Amino acid sequence: MSNEDRRLLCQRIRTWIIPLIVAIIGILPFILKSPDFSLSVNQVTGATNPGGVEKIEVNIGRICWYKYPVTLCAEEYPPGTEITFLPIGEPRIPYSSTMTMEVGSDVPEGQHTIEIIGIGGDGKEHTCRYVLYVKLISDNGEPPPMFVGSRESDVYHDPNCRYVNMINAENIIWFTSAEDARAHGYRPCRVCRPPE
Numbered sequence: 001m002s003n004e005d006r007r008l009l010c011q012r013i014r015t016w017i018i019p020l021i022v023a024i025i026g027i028l029p030f031i032l033k034s035p036d037f038s039l040s041v042n043q044v045t046g047a048t049n050p051g052g053v054e055k056i057e058v059n060i061g062r063i064c065w066y067k068y069p070v071t072l073c074a075e076e077y078p079p080g081t082e083i084t085f086l087p088i089g090e091p092r093i094p095y096s097s098t099m100t101m102e103v104g105s106d107v108p109e110g111q112h113t114i115e116i117i118g119i120g121g122d123g124k125e126h127t128c129r130y131v132l133y134v135k136l137i138s139d140n141g142e143p144p145p146m147f148v149g150s151r152e153s154d155v156y157h158d159p160n161c162r163y164v165n166m167i168n169a170e171n172i173i174w175f176t177s178a179e180d181a182r183a184h185g186y187r188p189c190r191v192c193r194p195p196e
């Protein structure tokens with residue numbers, strides 16, 4: 001092998017083989033990632049009065065061909081509240097389960113953080129949280145207007161705004177009116193445009 005050949009070989013290794021090895025090492029964690037599932041919930045849909053019923057969708061997602069059924073249950077909900085899931089454990093994921101919360105008539109007003117637990121057929125466990133907001137309905141029978149903000153920002157939203165779903169359950173803060181939100185130093189969201 002002449003010196004020229006050796007030089008060409010080295011060059012080829014540098015341009016092709018080394019980047020190839022780096023790429024394989026980079027992809028490896030994704031190839032070796034074990035099958036799993038994910039659990040998520042739309043954080044806020046509104047407020048319920050004591051004695052009312054609130055329904056939300058819990059989404060069970062599949063990661064890397066996860067093949068076991070996932071069973072759902074809930075913890076840390078206020079006493080006197082009944083929680084049911086339908087369906088409760090579906091062998092085919094991804095799927096959505098409707099979580100129905102029948103709020104007891106003596107549940108105190110305020111925020112209640114409910115822990116939702118998914119247990120897979122192979123013992124894997126994931127949790128997510130939902131903030132149940134319980135608020136007495138006003139005298140005229142209409143729930144008072146309510147807006148949502150995050151403790152980590154200064155923007156308030158309509159509860160149906162897509163940004164509300166991005167707020168972590170523990171950071172959710174409710175306002176009884178636009179005045180209430182402004183009094184706390186919050187400004188209206190430019191996307192959902194709640195009343196000012």
Ligand SMILES: [Zn+2]
Pocket residue numbers: 156157158161162163164189190191192193
């Ligand atoms: Zn918004």
